[in-house]
Amino acid sequence: MDLSVTSREESGRTVVEVSGEIDVYTAPTLRERLNELVGAGHHHLVVDMEGVEFLDSTGLGVLVGGLKRVRSHDGSLHLVCQREKILKVFRITGLTKVFPIHDTVAEAIAASAAADEANATS
Amino acid sequence: MPTVDLRFTPLPEHVRTARLVAVSVARRAGFGEEQLDEIRIAIGEACARAVSATEAATGRAGLVDMRLSDDEDRLDVTVLRCDEDGAPLAETPPTATTEDPLSLALMTGAAGSSSPATAPGGVRLTWVRETAAAGVDQQV
Numbered sequence: 001m002d003l004s005v006t007s008r009e010e011s012g013r014t015v016v017e018v019s020g021e022i023d024v025y026t027a028p029t030l031r032e033r034l035n036e037l038v039g040a041g042h043h044h045l046v047v048d049m050e051g052v053e054f055l056d057s058t059g060l061g062v063l064v065g066g067l068k069r070v071r072s073h074d075g076s077l078h079l080v081c082q083r084e085k086i087l088k089v090f091r092i093t094g095l096t097k098v099f100p101i102h103d104t105v106a107e108a109i110a111a112s113a114a115a116d117e118a119n120a121t122s
Numbered sequence: 123m124p125t126v127d128l129r130f131t132p133l134p135e136h137v138r139t140a141r142l143v144a145v146s147v148a149r150r151a152g153f154g155e156e157q158l159d160e161i162r163i164a165i166g167e168a169c170a171r172a173v174s175a176t177e178a179a180t181g182r183a184g185l186v187d188m189r190l191s192d193d194e195d196r197l198d199v200t201v202l203r204c205d206e207d208g209a210p211l212a213e214t215p216p217t218a219t220t221e222d223p224l225s226l227a228l229m230t231g232a233a234g235s236s237s238p239a240t241a242p243g244g245v246r247l248t249w250v251r252e253t254a255a256a257g258v259d260q261q262v
Contacts, residue, residue: 021138023138024166024174024219054162056166056228057170060228085159088232092163093228094227
């Protein structure tokens with residue numbers, strides 16, 4: 001299955017909907033798309049992975065790279081994922097401590113906005 | 123004798139094919155969905171690592187050789203880096219993929235009860251099929 005990446009604006013966040021398989025072959029497509037978005041000034045990303053069937057270490061590396069990139073612009077990257085087999089990949093590698101992972105896009109947007117507000121007032 | 127032997131040119135696009143073949147053999151051997159997920163992850167990493175190392179050593183001339191054999195309740199998978207004649211390459215240069223700690227963590231972490239063992243020119247992964255009784259235990 002090919003990888004599909006689409007993005008839209010929602011409540012001041014850029015929601016990146018990813019579906020298909022993110023692996024050593026397809027991950028560069030996701031990397032390019034994330035780089036384009038950050039380069040175009042989209043620094044608060046919500047990556048919706050509910051349609052992702054498979055994720056490997058190359059894909060994880062791309063997400064970590066995206067996180068570093070948005071953070072260098074004081075941005076954020078939240079993930080949406082409830083699929084056990086994808087969550088397992090984050091757990092094995094300890095990346096559940098690195099990425100905020102939410103059940104729904106709405107929750108991710110709310111958490112992202114709340115963190116932003118807390119930063120603004122601190 | 124391996125049940126299934128798949129040899130492919132070291133290109134990233136073939137890793138998915140290798141995952142599909144491995145999971146298909148494991149499913150046929152009676153492995154459940156949870157273990158199939160582990161097999162899919164670990165084989166994906168093992169093959170991505172072999173593709174990267176073989177490509178670094180031989181360009182596109184070499185081959186990655188994945189051998190699967192199922193016996194009773196276990197599945198043995200050996201993933202080898204090979205030269206153009208199919209002979210295992212004992213030494214290959216390190217690459218970004220083979221040095222990636224996330225890749226090693228996933229391959230090791232998903233290998234289930236057994237840790238990956240080093241085979242000459244590659245890696246060997248083994249899974250023992252969980253019995254129905256073990257499945258019941260997990261639900262408690």
